[in-house]
Amino acid sequence: MFDELLARNDEIEFIAVFGGMAFLFLIEAGVPRRIAENSQTQRWLNNISLALLNYYLTAMLSFQFAVIALYFQPEMPFLKHVELPVAVTVLLTILVADGVNYWLHRAFHQFPILWRVHVVHHTDTEFDVTTANRHHPLELMITMLVTLPVAVFLGAPIIAVIIYTYLSILVNLLSHANISLPNWLDRVLRLLIVTPDFHRMHHSSYHQYTESNYGTISPWFDYLFGTATGLAYDQLPNMQLGLDRYRRKVDGRLDRLLTLPFTYRR
Numbered sequence: 001m002f003d004e005l006l007a008r009n010d011e012i013e014f015i016a017v018f019g020g021m022a023f024l025f026l027i028e029a030g031v032p033r034r035i036a037e038n039s040q041t042q043r044w045l046n047n048i049s050l051a052l053l054n055y056y057l058t059a060m061l062s063f064q065f066a067v068i069a070l071y072f073q074p075e076m077p078f079l080k081h082v083e084l085p086v087a088v089t090v091l092l093t094i095l096v097a098d099g100v101n102y103w104l105h106r107a108f109h110q111f112p113i114l115w116r117v118h119v120v121h122h123t124d125t126e127f128d129v130t131t132a133n134r135h136h137p138l139e140l141m142i143t144m145l146v147t148l149p150v151a152v153f154l155g156a157p158i159i160a161v162i163i164y165t166y167l168s169i170l171v172n173l174l175s176h177a178n179i180s181l182p183n184w185l186d187r188v189l190r191l192l193i194v195t196p197d198f199h200r201m202h203h204s205s206y207h208q209y210t211e212s213n214y215g216t217i218s219p220w221f222d223y224l225f226g227t228a229t230g231l232a233y234d235q236l237p238n239m240q241l242g243l244d245r246y247r248r249k250v251d252g253r254l255d256r257l258l259t260l261p262f263t264y265r266r
């Protein structure tokens, strides 16, 4: 049963990414947090095209990356050395991977060469579930190159990798969703996971807010390392999103997004 599911992982991942996106898209239509002034159809099509391209690229490359990872597998990975209960290894894997992604995200903002790649995500002038997978394919490849060796040296069991993968897919979609959660619910949820109101601050046009709320699954690393902006939605309801220099419709076109790392000017 488990092996069968594993063999069909690509299909299941497709359903999780695009089914989750469609589900949240419907909720956004019912209870939106922000109402966009212009039609979003073109923006949605460009973002979804990039998401599809990224999905197929990841599906194509994950096998190659897995082969390389197995080749370099250490004799005694950390988790196999200490022998912990499965639940603990799963939690540890999620925590370590989330921590690595937090620092990687900070690096994408800190180093100009990495920012050129990550900027594709930040030029979106609106914030909804289609923003979630609006990443340049190079960003995905860099992320895989960094996180895979960590999983290998940690010795994370396959079940932990799978749980982490699907958790990050779902929280990533939810944290970008343009849905109106009651403030009390957002306050409770953000103790555990990154909520839309928490992550939207990171997409602000105001530099001080863009340089905060880097977390992917949990906001704990932002709290721990002092990069959390804990404003509630009502405190800045009309905050501008995106980057000042990239606000034209043409800037969101698929070909422009794919070439942006090479054409980007501050």
Ligand SMILES: [Zn+2]
Binding pocket: 105, 109, 118, 121, 122, 202
């Ligand atoms: Zn960012």
